[in-house]
Amino acid sequence: MYDIILPIAKKEFLDNVRNKWVILLSLLFIILTCVTSYFGSTGKPGWHALHDTIRLIASPINLLIPIIGLMLGYATIAGEREKGSLHLLTVYSPVRSQIIIGKFIGLATVLLTAMLIGFSMSGIIIGLNAGWTGWPSYLLFVIESFLLGCTFLSISILLSSFFKTRSKAMGATIFIWFLFTIIWSMIIAGLLLATFSMEDSLGETLPHWFYISDFFNPSRIFSSTILMITSTSHNQLPWYYNIYSLNLATFVWITVCIVLSTIIFKKMDI
């Protein structure tokens, strides 16, 4: 079974090494993290400790990583289908699901490599300048960012299997990004204002649907987990809303997207 997955994963990874994406992304992570840590807050420039860096960088990362995840995957099936190289790939892999899994693993490795290089370099730079306290949180932050990337990668692979052409897949990708990172919070805020009166329920917790809706948006999952990692004082949260359940939701997202892509891809005429 691995005899197909491995060559495909390897090819996807090497493609992105050859076209310099890996190194470009690593540089991007280094620059972003260091610049944020140095110039991040108002006041005079200076290095922030790892712990504070995470808090400063969480929102730009929450916009950037989804873009990267989506960009890595949106053309992986649709593009090959459009070009015609999918013919040979499919003929030579006895089970089609292995193509999807191989591509996911390969592209996730691209992300992982770039993040490991980027965040460990910037971690070391910040650590040397501002001290090492908070490094476990920093590590968790890197893991969560990777999972965020994997979720959006699996979403883009799903879109890539669903849409017949590269351009349609790209359109859908852009829509998904806007939906999850920008429009979503506006809608939720609007609903909250419309249904929840602040004066009536001062001091009460937010409604359940508000917390539950977070599980349906990988970007919200990320911001909540980062908040839990960095803040010490927890306000009243529902029992089902914690770092474990949020991470579990991430894995469910990835699994569902990959399984759906395989189902679609299996039924498809090439």
Next chain:
Amino acid sequence: MIEVRNFTKIYDGVKVVDNISFNVRKGEIFGFLGPNGAGKSTTIKAMLGLIYPSSGEIKVNGFDITREGKHIRKHIGYLPENITFYDNLTALQTLYFYSDMRSIPRDNCWSLLEEFELREFANKKVGTFSKGMARRLGLVQAFLGKPKLVILDEPTVGLDPSGLIKVREKIKSLKKSGTTVFLSSHILSEVQKVCDRVGIMNKGLLVAVDAVANLTKETSLEEVFMKYTRR
């Protein structure tokens, strides 16, 4: 080797292949003829499990290709009608990739490149290849790992005269080693030279299947073709 039973393919309500049945025997060279749009490539794609029959079934070496394809795919070499590779890979990297996918040893890549006069381009990116060179690489890739069945969709299209001769000789040598070859083509003279039997398609129907020798007893293959495919 290949059994096609009542295969029908419908695209958007149009029957592009209509209830065709035929067999390809082990070790024979089978030519698949027919005018443009007759349904040859569609049938070939179904034989490889790339598309699903609307009805009917296709067995390769006794295995249903859509359900049990995993048992047989490794032994099939395929040249698609429009071959495209990955532009950023070199010819050699491309062949290594397909060898790895099919878990076949990488060592006959070089000799095949040599055979199809691509050796000097082995380390050139496929994206820079001319159309004919890409076709040649497509052929090389189809012959990797000595497959038991080779399916070639218009193998000679875009090739120069020497390429044409190479393909002819390769097919003859494959026959000697017992390989089954299924090819579609519009070059009737080539088909006549290499094929044992042919099937002729017209507008989705299989209008004739017979030995080349039988069909051309009294007339040329060209006339036979014209007779069966008259509109």
